[in-house]
Amino acid sequence: MKISKLISLVSFLVLISLQTVEPQDIPSGSISYDKTNKILYRVGGRGGLGYSTNNGNSWVSINAGLIQARKAILKTETGDLLICGYKDQTNSIFRSTNLGSTWINVLNVGAGIFAFKENSKGHVFGISQSAIYKSTDDGMTWISSSLPSDARSIFIDKNDKIFVGGDCQIFISIDDGSTWSTKTQGLTDPYTTFYFGTIASNSMNTVITTSDGSMLFVSKDDGETWEKVSSLGTTRSVGVTGLGSLLVCGDNGTFRSTDSGQHWSTLPQVSNKIIQFESGDTYEVFFLEKYDEFMTEVYPGNLYYSYDDGLTASLTPRTILLNSPNGSETWQAGTTQNITWTSTNVTNVKLEYTTNSGTNWATIIASTPASSGSYAWTIPNTESMNCKVKISDVDNSATSDVSDNVFTIIGMDSITYGGKVYHTVKIGTQTWLKENLDIGTMIQGNANATNNVTIEKYCYDNISANCDTYGGLYQWNEAMAYTTTPGTQGICPTGWHVPTKTEFETLKVAVNNDGNALKAIGQGNGIGSGTNTSGFSGLLAGYRNNYNNFLGLGLGYIWSSTEATEFNATYSYYLHLRNNDSGIYFYYDPKAYGFSIRCLKDENPIASIQIVSPNGGESFVSGTIDSIKWTSTNITNVKLEYSTDSGTNWSTIIASTSASSGSYAWTIPNAPSTQCKVRATDVNNAALFDVSDTTFTISDGNWTVYNTSNS
Template sequence: MKKFLLLVSVLFFSQNLFSQISLLYPNGGETFIAGITETIRWTANATTSVQIDYSIDNGVSWTTITPATSPDVLFYDWTVPNNLSTTCLVKITDITNGATSDVSDLVFTIADSSPNPITLVTPNGGEYFVAGTTETIRWYATSITYVNLDYSTDNGLSWININSGISSMFPIYNWEIPSTPSASCLVRVSDFNNETNFDLSDGLFTIEENIASTLTLTYPNGGEIFYNGSQQDITWLSSNVGSVNLYFSPDRGLNWYSIASDIPASMGSFTSTVNAASTTNALVRVSDAANAARFDESDSVFTIIDTTKNTIIVSSPNGGENWQSGSTQYLAWTNTNMTGNVNIDYTTDNGTTWLTVATDLPAMYPSFMWTVPNTPSTSCKIKVYDASDASVFDESNSVFTITTSATGGVVAHYNFNGDANDGTGNGHDGTVNGAQLVADRFSNPNSAYSFPNPSRIAVPHSPELNFAGGKFTFTVW
């Protein structure tokens, strides 16, 4: 079987350092009634204030709604003016960067409430509903107390009642979509006491059967390391899904940014160029373009390394480990563009306070042999940072555990990293006689001893080292 791969290069995982704004509502096709309050909504990838304007002549001229919104609010309640038009637009603009703005994709309508006392808002045409799901019917009604709701599957030739005598005090109705598949559907809202007063959907919408659909992201699915500028495939498996949208999060799903939209689900893969700042908390999401509630994400986070900047990524411990006090464990990390030294700290309270492990270690040797201290805790982390710039750092993604030794602990420990001192702090320091410092098996300089004949390391006698008649373990690596 031949396999075809469609390569499409886009800006993948884009996390722009500058503000990006996207207007969500109104975005075209809506009908607003003069004097009614509507909520303008948008998204932004940075905390910013925006200016909001509207146009009734398809953007030829603009009138300001508000010169500045609160920086942390992504909506604005707008009382629709009595400027009737079928060619209206809304525009939002970053007040600190006028070049960053977004406008409604299509025109919407501002209508007078007096000609028709009832106006159906949604569904108003173009929607895609799935049988068994719940969708919202919205309308406006002036001087009408109760309404009837009906729907049609044959473009209005016949009507089926949804509900009757519904209060217009709260003009919203949650409609469970029936199992009546059709691409020629309409909804009608009418005055309960005078059915000649009514409004219906401006265009047709679709109801489809709730066929079992599946969507599974297969790559990246957690643990991968990608480099900025590299091309990577996003892959997925799907069943009964038409097209998909792809998204990227740099912060474990707190924020999501679009990668690409309306990709045929049958492709099963999409090739993109990584363009993001360094992060150890990256995720990818694939969602059904017709039903955003159907989606899948990376099972766990993956890493992106920006090779244009100094970066440090801690790989061990990275969360979930259980280390015994007195044991020897390797701390490991990767770094990019680092030419100086790094420092290592650890915490037993999830980062509230930090204690020194080691300082001024050559960054080119990204590992360190650590004698775990007797500080039992379930909230431990390791942090590695640039010795000359503490803002360049990384720490364990999650906490690990330090437990008390069940066998009484280590009596003496010799790292041999420059001397023969006892790393436990028990004072059993040795004296080097003829042994020579060499690189260890990880190529770390001056981190092991070679013993030409004759040579030795002598440790003074101590009652604590008297194991006569007892049990002990002697380990060499």
């Protein structure tokens, strides 16, 4: 971003000659305003140097050993600070890349250089008694050319026209300082020398300047001809505001003109010792007062503040500081959050917000009392991770503050987790995340996740962008956070969990066994094309197998938290969606595979049931009584059944019995078989059941009694 050409005596840096220049010859201090970062810099006294981020309400010293910080300071486009100081009896340009903590001597300067300006190209010009210096690399290197006479003031207008005040003449360049023309018409007073004078120009081709003889000269033809103005008395400094108003200070006071010098009004509240006018934001102007003695303080003279283009000014700055939101907050749409701030000398503030880091702004409220320091904001449903709030003075928008960093607005149906926004969808009685989980650090497909403090994921084909699109692929143990409890949180957000196989079966029922209803639009093809009528937005993200290969992009594999121990202790169940049909399938595969994870909200109590006995290997005799035992959670009643053909057919033991009892006295039926199993089912949810892991035996009760006693 280009620094404004209107930055006056302090535009970039100040140079003082190697010749002895006593401090009394230098105006006591100068200021510079960094419009981009809203930082005010100030130089004054023997080494006084500092900056303010609150419009001069408080200052931070950054002198760092410069014995005499002379005229000016500015942050360059590259972020460096440049200043001219006097050290070891030498005037030098110093450069800092760390906000003044340390400085590098860039150049020792010869003849005294009194002011510097920068043009729109980033070229810096410094004016000396008999030469003009130019730098095209942020002040690192310099070239110089001589001028016909002494010169000590410089101004560059918005068209990059350069004005230099000389001895009874004005020099003008329109080609970046390559050539100069001399203007003398009207500059006829025998005392007309422009040492220490200042020059300013507005957008209406009016140029004003003051001379060593305390006289004001005005040009209304862009510096070609001049005329002396005596009506204001003796004058010593001039300036121009951001809107083009002319400012003049002299013994009779400080004056302002809005019509290129035709008429002047007095600013009675401002000192008659102003040595510099510095334009801030649009309506903002700073007035620096000369201090009679050369002091070492950062602020040796008074600083006046104007927020109405110089019409009025006072010694008290207006300040606004936004406290919240100031970055990293996450606010949900529909909730009410407080915007808070502190302010001084501000009556009303305007509040705005952006969802694109400041490119566009929307009004929250056009005006609210600044004294309240707080505003209850109902967060709009405008999801973004690049939000900021701006607060500004209703009377002067230049007095403002913006959130230091971005914050996040999440929708009414969304959450943030791991720096990402996940949307939610209600399907039947369940609330699901609409995106596959993407949390953790990517590892290569030829590596296995380990039980450490880092969540580890695969990205299809080892391409991180595929995680952005499809979510991560996780080995089962990693997804479960190395527990085996069905329905555990695992790597899901707090309040969410890895769904059980039963919960997936509930989802299947809710969508009428229509896999296409679970697939996002664009997933699958033909009769397997996704309709996403459920809003589940399933992605066919493929998988990583235990041979380190990525396969099946276009097929969906989503882990459940239910192990398939009845088949293999190293296997677990998953939900499977195909690309060419509308089915919803449940299979089991090795836990070492990398599948997707879709989290389920903890809003419904997780119901479970597990057969304890008989669970395989037992032998029972017909007609005897034995106990069927189970454990359960969140189930009211269970139905008990048995099978004599390993689960092909089932017979009812009891249609309903209290689940909380955990036990039922079963009279063993006369149904001899070695392929028996028991099943316990939730009476209210037939999809929730458990079966004996392996078969047990029922015999018919016929046996031979052997007498083992001695006859």
